[in-house]
Amino acid sequence: MQSLVDQIVYVSDMFGTAVFAFSGVLVAGRLRMDAFGVLVLAAVTAIGGGTIRDMILGATPVFWVRDTLYIWVILLTALLGMWLVRLPKRLPWYVLPVADAFGLALFTVIGAQKALHFGASGLIAVLMGTMTGVAGGMIRDVLAREIPMVLQKEIYATACILGGIVYTVALECSLDRVLAMFISMAVVFGLRVAAIYWHLSLPTFSLQRG
Numbered sequence: 411m412q413s414l415v416d417q418i419v420y421v422s423d424m425f426g427t428a429v430f431a432f433s434g435v436l437v438a439g440r441l442r443m444d445a446f447g448v449l450v451l452a453a454v455t456a457i458g459g460g461t462i463r464d465m466i467l468g469a470t471p472v473f474w475v476r477d478t479l480y481i482w483v484i485l486l487t488a489l490l491g492m493w494l495v496r497l498p499k500r501l502p503w504y505v506l507p508v509a510d511a512f513g514l515a516l517f518t519v520i521g522a523q524k525a526l527h528f529g530a531s532g533l534i535a536v537l538m539g540t541m542t543g544v545a546g547g548m549i550r551d552v553l554a555r556e557i558p559m560v561l562q563k564e565i566y567a568t569a570c571i572l573g574g575i576v577y578t579v580a581l582e583c584s585l586d587r588v589l590a591m592f593i594s595m596a597v598v599f600g601l602r603v604a605a606i607y608w609h610l611s612l613p614t615f616s617l618q619r620g
Contacts, residue, residue, distance in 0.1 A: 415588050423520060426513030427480055428487045430546060431456040433510060435491030437554050445492070451550050452488040456480070458546030463521050463538050467528045507606050515598035517543040518570045519591050522577050532582065536574035543570040543598075563612050565605035573598035 434455035438448040457474050464472040474480040521542025525535040544567045548558040560567040573594045580590035604610060 419516070419520070419591075422512075422516050424479065424483050425509075426516045427456045427483050429506070429509045429513045430517075431484045431487040432491050433506065433547070434550050435488055436495065436506075437550055439492070439495050441554055445488075448492060449485065449488045451553060452491070453481075453484050454553065455546045455550040456484050456487075458549040459517065459542040459544060460521070460546075462545050463524065463542050466541075467525060467530065467538065469524065469528060504606070508603060511599050511602035511606070512595075514543045514566070514570065514602060515573060515595040518573045518598050519577055519594050522574045522594075523591075526578070526581070532578035535578050536571060539574035539577070540567055540570040543567075563614050565601060565610055565612060568612065569598045569601040569605070572601065 431452040434451035434453070435448055437455075438451040441447075443451070457480055461472050461474070464470065518539040520539075522535040522539030524542075525538035526532075530538065544560045548560060551558040576597050577590050577594035580593060581587065585593075
């Protein structure tokens with residue numbers, strides 16, 4: 411059973427990698443970057459967070475060096491993405507945000523799992539889960555000379571934090587790992603989709619000058 415679940419998680423991880431990479435392709439296309447720029451933004455978005463996580467935890471060589479399928483998925487997504495965005499018929503607007511929410515939920519759990527595997531505390535696991543989910547997009551936005559979305563009013567990193575807390579608390583309560591994983595993913599996915607559907611956002615801080 412555990413082996414089957416691990417295989418499903420691995421395949422889902424590749425799907426999430428492709429979705430995140432495609433979001434990098436879209437940003438690069440909006441900024442009229444060349445093919446190398448497209449590939450760079452796709453890569454940093456897809457594996458940037460996990461790379462930083464592994465370096466902090468000392469999990470070296472990092473995951474995509476040990477398993478080069480991640481690089482091939484990113485490369486293929488970048489090539490297909492540059493072709494897809496030129497097609498006259500586009501996907502419905504909600505497809506990519508919903509897929510992104512799924513990838514965010516999965517990356518959060520994977521990051522928290524890895525931190526706990528390396529003996530980190532629950533707090534660090536939550537931070538590593540959040541970093542895995544959002545750091546790649548932050549790097550992408552910085553390279554695109556934009557304020558990262560997660561630093562503004564979007565309910566994005568918040569969903570990761572809450573999902574990570576649910577996952578670590580569930581494990582502390584001796585809940586089955588697989589069940590804890592699905593509950594945590596449901597929390598992240600549900601919050602993100604709800605925020606998209608109902609246009610929910612966090613209050614913003616504004617320094618008023620008198």
